[in-house]
Amino acid sequence: MSIESPEHLRRRGLASDLGRLKRMIEIREVEETIQSLYSAGEIRGSTHLYSGQEAVAVGLASVAPLGDTVACTYRGHGMALALGMEPTAVIGEVCGRSTGCVGGIGGSMHLCDPSIGLLPTFAIVGAQIPVAVGVALASAYRAADSVAWAVLGDGATNIGAFHESLNMASVMGLPVVFVIENNLYGEYSPLRWTTPLDDLFRRGEAYDMRAAAVDGQDVHAVAEALAEARSHAAAGRGPSLIEAKTYRYSGHSRSDLGLYRSADEVQTWVSRDPIGILAERIWPEGHSSRLSEMVEQVRSEVRAATEHALRPMPPIDKVEMLRHITG
Amino acid sequence: MSIESPEHLRRRGLASDLGRLKRMIEIREVEETIQSLYSAGEIRGSTHLYSGQEAVAVGLASVAPLGDTVACTYRGHGMALALGMEPTAVIGEVCGRSTGCVGGIGGSMHLCDPSIGLLPTFAIVGAQIPVAVGVALASAYRAADSVAWAVLGDGATNIGAFHESLNMASVMGLPVVFVIENNLYGEYSPLRWTTPLDDLFRRGEAYDMRAAAVDGQDVHAVAEALAEARSHAAAGRGPSLIEAKTYRYSGHSRSDLGLYRSADEVQTWVSRDPIGILAERIWPEGHSSRLSEMVEQVRSEVRAATEHALRPMPPIDKVEMLRHITG
């Protein structure tokens, strides 16, 4: 019997609804921690928080077996945690510490852990999409049953890489699933200003690709749609384009407060909080107290992880910045 | 009364069907001349011939008034002639002579004449498409009624620039017409290998754009569809995507004989020759002898133009290669 790594165990923890709920809470808590660390001056560069979108990452991670590969964006803390990365490794990396998943060399936009299938997250909009297609090509070539996932934002559907990737995946029939996290904004621009469609999954037609939209706040709906897309891909029947309708609670990055959005709009979305929705489903009655309990527990775990991530460490060896450039 | 340049007169010559027929024949003759000059070693680099597609360029030029701008590809001899460039200027340029439209500096892939609205033709697939969008942006900004035309091949619908340009033009409602010359091949690859759709105009849906296909061998049909698209654009109602179904008789470039195509396929298309179709329409009876007459006449004109283009000239001043880099 092989001993599993903590990350792998965490991935398997998503098999149950309780596990999923807990992970969504963890993501939320980690993001709030990061927001306060940012305000406290502990974080340099950018951070792009995932609060509000938790059901997408957790839905995906709960149906993607180990062996699948995920190519994700700079808004990647949630996906990393969902796939199994430890909070310490996320927080450490975002804070540029040697406790981070890649020792602080990457920062918030470049989380990575190959053991859970997470490629270094991509800071260039759309750049991850063709890479996922390439991973799928390798998988098809070897007749493996692993699937590649390309996770992208609504705004990324306007970049050339999106178009080229969907066309190529479709014409080659590759096992890749394109997941649009449509949170209605690309930075400060509402989708309507930049895109002549509200339903982005409709872009699948231009590639004769299986496509659908799903409620991105409902982890069950997400998991179901993505599981279907995954089976389709794994069965050699080609790629899918799945649009998860979701919302980010915070601004785009760092100090953006998101003031360009109406209070009404925010409120509507907050009232469909993915954590709340799942909690109600798990505990049809009295969910709020049980939820609070769970939140408390997770919060203290995240607090411990934060302390661990920020614990005094010997200075990073300066040679680190000159290593791993070529083999 | 202002005196018109020969190029402008040639453009106006397309008002009549006889003028259009003659121009289509001219294009065919020029391309055949270029093919033999190539075989005779007079031409260096690439040539991409337009034979078979004449109705598209002539249809476009006959509905695009002076003042419109055309951003076209390396397969641009036909478009240049249709817009009004003299055969001497085309042949001279293709042969790298100082008699060419830009003095031999450009070559076959880079014909240019701003006075007839032809931007230097683009040798990078898809690069012309966003440029046409920009020209349209300027036109809309000034509330001018000029329209920009982006001419592209079927293969170019798979490049990122296509996607970004159509999206931006649509969301900004710009006066641009995208004309796909679907000749069924991108170099040696049939459309089916590279694109999961046969009807490329359907890609317009992804941008909520007015889109249609048209018989690219029938100059009337082309002119009608493009005139409509142009009015739509000029009236401020936004861009269109028009797919002209056509065929190139020769190989992709230079020495390519196009052997990857079946004799049957070629025959089917040759039997719907754009010159023949228009000739029959003009002369419902006895068109073949009248057509031969016209071909003879054009052939001798093109022969004269060729001699003129290749006449002995003083060597190109060497400084030419260092001029016009910046202002």
Add this chain to the structure above:
Amino acid sequence: MESDECVIVLGEDVGAAGGAFKVTEGLQERFGVRRVIDTPISETAILGGAMGAAIAGLRPVAEMMFVEFAGVALDQLVTEAATVRYLSRGQLNVPMVLRTAVGGGQGFGAQHSQVLDHWFTSSPGLKVAMPADPNSAYHITRLAIWDDDPVVVLEHKGLYGDRGEVDLEEPPWAIGEAVTMRVGQDVTIVAAGAMVSVALAAAETNPGWSADVIDLRWLRPWDVDQVLASVAKTGVLVTVEEAGPSAGWGGDVSLTVCQTLWSRMKFPPLRVTTPDAPVPHAQELERRFLPNAEYVVQQVSSLLETGSVPLPWWEYR
């Protein structure tokens, strides 16, 4: 923008949001959505669109938030826009500007911290500038807008926080003109962008040598005469760049000086650069990665003392 209707601004979030670094803040309110245009995330369409609009007579100022983003659309600038004048034999020109944020020091990591001037300086047909302070940014951007060719303005992110006087009354500067910021005797230090203040700070530490410090301002065309004149005097050239050793304007400048003033140079030219590595995120590493005044002093002093090019600081343990 006030003086000419032809000037328009376009890019991602330049309008309502005022730009990722707030450079275009207030412009849309003042000039409207027709002239200050928020675009989709489509760098190819932005650069190609600016190019087309420029050919058609506007003076578009396109913004790319980080210079790395130009990597998805470089073709439009260096292969298309840069060749239009040449391929039209001077009948057409492309009066567009690309403004873009460059450089490191703030922890943006490997894909948002480079300068990448060589992507642009190597293209005949383009002009490239790199302002070192707010006053420069103002005058250079004006020059860029009124110039009839495509101009790339590399704005260092580290300078966005700077506040400085802008002298609106100064007579217009010239394209390609450098400025000598400090006069000395022993060495010529040429820098651009954020490295100008690094070079100045180094020169002001009383290091035992005195330096001409030249702010190059323009990387293409660059001010050969001013640099040569200074090195003719000092006999020693040091360039300070924020770029790895196998790229960057410093190589061109050094070699040109070598070739022209060979017999008058006392020592080999020294290029102060960053390591040949991606930019690390962690502060302690990024600090060591980038040239600072201390490193520059150490490098220059070593050159002057030993007569040969020292190991870079990152090679010492």
Add this chain to the structure above:
Amino acid sequence: MESDECVIVLGEDVGAAGGAFKVTEGLQERFGVRRVIDTPISETAILGGAMGAAIAGLRPVAEMMFVEFAGVALDQLVTEAATVRYLSRGQLNVPMVLRTAVGGGQGFGAQHSQVLDHWFTSSPGLKVAMPADPNSAYHITRLAIWDDDPVVVLEHKGLYGDRGEVDLEEPPWAIGEAVTMRVGQDVTIVAAGAMVSVALAAAETNPGWSADVIDLRWLRPWDVDQVLASVAKTGVLVTVEEAGPSAGWGGDVSLTVCQTLWSRMKFPPLRVTTPDAPVPHAQELERRFLPNAEYVVQQVSSLLETGSVPLPWWEYR
């Protein structure tokens, strides 16, 4: 490809058509459509696809018919593929190859005739080679395929017509290793790609001087030791490049040599380049644009006679 199932080939028309320059002719017949893949015209997807497949353990060889096409997709190579090893702290690597046709001389015009090596040589994380003949092409491509990092192979179009012996029995070459093609005394001429035969031809005209002619083969990493050893002997360095003066590997090589061998160099380094202009189509112009043996002889002789860098030939009327 025979020896390892992991090697696949992808690009536009590489399969059925055998490539625009027929380099991959017959491969698809032999290895099938699974291993030799015709792609859509989608350079970003080709490079990104190759990168993804490489991360997943294949050894993809991507083709771009002309190097300029990489301008629409440079991001995938220099910002993404080149940083994967760094950003994964060595846990992932990208054993992909980009083969692409470069260079002028055949009248392909401004957008199909450049070398653009600086697009790649400036990126830490990439390796870049430029073979000078069929035997080199064979050995270098093999090295590129078996290397665990992204490698760019710049194949000169002018050499596709060359027929030459390929020595299949030679022991494997080393990445970054140059070769001295000819031994002399008075000057070291370093060249790469098509310029190697130009340099050799120049050296063989009995010009009154004798030259070490070095075929660099690899532009990143390049063979510092071999070049230094030669210049230590001759005291004179000339690089011959097919690229404008403000780009290209010649600057790096020249400056490194200057910095290291300063006191042993007799003359300033000379870079033989093309003019700082787009490549013209017309034959009489393109001939004058590109370095040839006659120009190289004239430039080198002038350097050796006068001790200073001569005007380039295109500046003489």
